Amino acid sequence: EVQVVESGGGLVQPGGSLRVSCAGSGFSFKTYGMSWVRQAPGKGLEWVSHISDSGYSTYYADSVKGRFTISRDNSKNTLYLQMNNLRAEDTAVYYCAKKRGTSGVYFDYWGQGTLVTVSS
Amino acid sequence: AIQLTQSPSSLSASVGDRVTITCRASQGIYSALAWYQQKPGKAPNLLIYYASSLESGVPSRFSGSGSGTDFTLTISSLQPEDFATYYCQHFNNFPLTFGGGTRVDIK
Numbered sequence: 001e002v003q004v005v006e007s008g009g010g011l012v013q014p015g016g017s018l019r020v021s022c023a024g025s026g027f028s029f030k031t032y033g034m035s036w037v038r039q040a041p042g043k044g045l046e047w048v049s050h051i052s053d054s055g056y057s058t059y060y061a062d063s064v065k066g067r068f069t070i071s072r073d074n075s076k077n078t079l080y081l082q083m084n085n086l087r088a089e090d091t092a093v094y095y096c097a098k099k100r101g102t103s104g105v106y107f108d109y110w111g112q113g114t115l116v117t118v119s120s
Numbered sequence: 121a122i123q124l125t126q127s128p129s130s131l132s133a134s135v136g137d138r139v140t141i142t143c144r145a146s147q148g149i150y151s152a153l154a155w156y157q158q159k160p161g162k163a164p165n166l167l168i169y170y171a172s173s174l175e176s177g178v179p180s181r182f183s184g185s186g187s188g189t190d191f192t193l194t195i196s197s198l199q200p201e202d203f204a205t206y207y208c209q210h211f212n213n214f215p216l217t218f219g220g221g222t223r224v225d226i227k
Contacts, residue, residue, distance in 0.1 A: 100169065104152060108175065
């Protein structure tokens with residue numbers, strides 16, 4: 001059974017840092033690109049970042065570019081999102097999502113999400 | 121960045137109704153569009169990809185159409201479990217974007 005499970009969310013002060021993780025299982029993790037998608041409370045979905053299967057290529061939304069870094073460790077089947085200089089508007093549930101296939105970046109498996117709250 | 125505009129933002133419908141949701145892209149995206157269903161407190165679930173391909177396990181009452189800038193998601197006969205919020209997402213290029221969502225409520 002394919003599973004992606006996020007962890008590491010929590011409360012952080014504005015300007016602080018946090019790293020969230022996503023563990024994949026039940027599929028060949030190193031074969032698929034992965035993304036982070038977030039959802040602020042009561043709001044819609046916002047794509048945050050994507051990393052290719054090898055980790056060589058990364059992409060970011062303008063709203064997080066220069067502050068967030070996506071990475072992966074294929075030996076540990078784990079995806080990461082390092083978030084620095086956090087702002088109140090970064091408060092959201094952060095979902096890890098698996099790219100469905102070899103072409104087109106859309107997502108067939110999502111985790112349950114991890115809540116990041118930025119507040120003093 | 122490509123903007124996706126969904127309409128309506130919400131609708132009320134009855135079980136058995138035919139429901140159509142529209143997603144308009146700010147520029148042409150060929151058929152690079154996916155649709156998701158999200159229920160409260162849950163992660164999104166993929167319904168349709170490449171505008172009209174039905175994801176495995178998704179009921180056949182869901183269908184998608186369109187190309188270029190105008191797309192639709194149709195539920196042919198609304199079921200109780202279909203009351204949810206629906207999002208479109210383009211994957212023509214980066215940055216990826218989602219539509220604002222369409223909430224489908226019980227009438």
